[in-house]
Amino acid sequence: MWGDVTAHDVQETGTDRALPRSFVLTIAAGTVLQALNASTMAVALVDIRQQFHAGAAASWLISGLYLATAIGSPTAGRLADRIGARRVFTTSLVLTVLSSLLAPLAPDLGWLIALRILLGLGTCAAFPAGVAMLRAEADRRGTALPAGALSALAIGGQVMIAFGPVVGGLLVSWQGWQSIFLINVPLGLAVGLAAWRHLPADPPRPPTSTTAVLRGLDLPGAALFTGCIAVLMLFLLSLAEQPRWWLLGPLAVLVAAFTTWELRVPDPFADVRMLARNRPLTGTYLRTALTYVAFYTVFYGYPMWLQNARGLSADQAGLVVLPIALLAMASVAVAGRVIRRRGHRPVLLVGSVALLAGGFGLTFLHSASDLVPLLGVAALLGLPNGFNNIGNQAALYQQADAADAGMASGLYRTSQYVGANIAAAVIELGFAGPAADAGLHRLGTVVAVISAVLLAGALRERLATGRRAGGAFPTQKS
Structure with a gap:
């Protein structure tokens, strides 16, 4: 990451x-x-x-x-x-x-x-x-x-x-x-x-x-972008207690002001024109943001549940979630070899399937679960991070124009952290109070739904590419 x-x-x-x-x-x-x-x-x-x-x-x-x-x-x-x-x-x-x-x-x-x-x-x-x-x-x-x-x-x-x-x-x-x-x-x-x-x-x-x-x-563009994300977060976090629907009005105004401003300045914080003319790249940003919503929902929500519901100490919870990062590190190397041979699409397919399995795995855990399934689900959730991360990066650099490479890279990192912000609200909505079993199951369901959307998108892109190639799926990165 x-x-x-x-x-x-x-x-x-x-x-x-x-x-x-x-x-x-x-x-x-x-x-x-x-x-x-x-x-x-x-x-x-x-x-x-x-x-x-x-x-x-x-x-x-x-x-x-x-x-x-x-x-x-x-x-x-x-x-x-x-x-x-x-x-x-x-x-x-x-x-x-x-x-x-x-x-x-x-x-x-x-x-x-x-x-x-x-x-x-x-x-x-x-x-x-x-x-x-x-x-x-x-x-x-x-x-x-x-x-x-x-x-x-x-x-x-x-x-x-x-x-x-x-x-x-x-x-x-x-x-x-x-x-x-x-x-x-x-x-x-x-x-x-x-x-x-x-x-x-x-x-x-x-x-x-x-x-x-x-x-x-x-700086005005950066400030307007900050306002958009901050108001969005305030609205999402309010859903866990007392929804503040009126925040949708200021949010719409800020989004409109941000878009208008970015279209006017010669060196924008986010090049809106580039996003409009390069739809595949925009799709990669959206897919990246969704991927990181799922990842950070797990990365922060799972330790909270381990401590509150499962009764582990902070150091014990840290050890249980260690397989998430270790498997992510190992999967990066495997995904890199697959990309060199077959491109980024198979990697994104595998990452989405593994994330779907990990999300379902969370829904079967409970406060009396043994250590083995806790570690097993953590390992399963670590696998898709490496595949999705490197797959989205490969897609980014295939889809971005050479003249936009710097701006495209910056927006890629921004999309990651936008996803991380939304994940914080998802965790609050999922637990709706102390981290208990029902809340973990809701988070698992959210992760599964996100992964299903990612899987559908990856399948659609792969099928569309196969049709453009005359029915044969490509074996090399284009």
């Missing part, structure tokens, strides 16, 4: 010269902080709810970080191009350490959510700034960017997602939920020291006014 890498990112040549290991590892260490803070919350949310006596509002601890990431990632990338990647990278570490120091002191849930959003802005900026530095250093050396450099970022993110719930569970059981924030302080300072020693200074740039820099970021 984090640190997505594709063949378009890397061009290997026989003359590649490896980038300095300390340089690459410093950047990788900075980028994994986002994955760490996303995954540790999966096992800390129950304790936070209890301390602040919070209901549905606690879901903003999940959606706030992902909303900040959806906005902050493309914005940080543009800032790196304009004011310097190293400057953006180190600033991200400052924001991470500052917000992590203040979070344990939050007097109420509102302050904690605000600091979690600040943490999301800090951790998300390291990836686009890091990739910019990798590319700049490769260009300076006159070589294509080695695959190993970007692989280090991807592997680091996947490993952190795998072990984040385990680490978070141990921290919460040992020192309480505050420790999942405080762990960022020594880590951030260590990465900052490494950045000071191993990252080259930004090259001199022509003087640029602050106004010119801000104008190139399309």
Whole structure:
């Protein structure tokens, strides 16, 4: 999920010269902080709810970080191009350490959510700034960017997602939920020291006014997009208690204003024209968002049920969900080989079928279930993540025009985090209170329905491609 890498990112040549290991590892260490803070919350949310006596509002601890990431990632990338990647990278570490120091002191849930959003802005900026530095250093050396450099970022993110719930569970059981924030302080300072020693200074740039820099970021478009997602989340979360139907009016106004604005500006936050003219690409974004709704519904909802209904401790719940990430890591390698031989469509078919089976598996679990079925369902749910993730990436780079590759990549990551935000509301609606068996079964049903929609779409695309090819399904990626 984090640190997505594709063949378009890397061009290997026989003359590649490896980038300095300390340089690459410093950047990788900075980028994994986002994955760490996303995954540790999966096992800390129950304790936070209890301390602040919070209901549905606690879901903003999940959606706030992902909303900040959806906005902050493309914005940080543009800032790196304009004011310097190293400057953006180190600033991200400052924001991470500052917000992590203040979070344990939050007097109420509102302050904690605000600091979690600040943490999301800090951790998300390291990836686009890091990739910019990798590319700049490769260009300076006159070589294509080695695959190993970007692989280090991807592997680091996947490993952190795998072990984040385990680490978070141990921290919460040992020192309480505050420790999942405080762990960022020594880590951030260590990465900052490494950045000071191993990252080259930004090259001199022509003087640029602050106004010119801000104008190139399309901050009004980003603000309108934030408003759209925030109001949508408020509406969805209200459905669990007292529906606020009147929010649909402001939501429609914000969507219209966002679309109108993006059609007017020369460098938009989201290129609406590109989405309109490239329907297959737009379909990939929608499929990606749905995939991540299902994934994060499981990734956060399952540990909550394990702790509340099954009675496991935070560290035990972290170990039970470990197979989700481990199987996702293993399935990426298998899916990659299938894509090279048969394209992305068979991969998406397998991912959708596995997700459907995993969703049904959740509906058969109950609070007295043995450990074996708990682990088995977790493993089953991990399998589709790798297939769907790499399959959607392959579809993206097949469908995006070369001139739109940068914008298309940014919107792909945004669609992931939009799905993560919606998942937070789905969890609240599914449990409708304490995480009990009935709520888990509702979440499983939602995941199954989403996977059925994804499966139908994958079958339709495959059949349509087969008809265009004269009735024979393609065996190579087009």
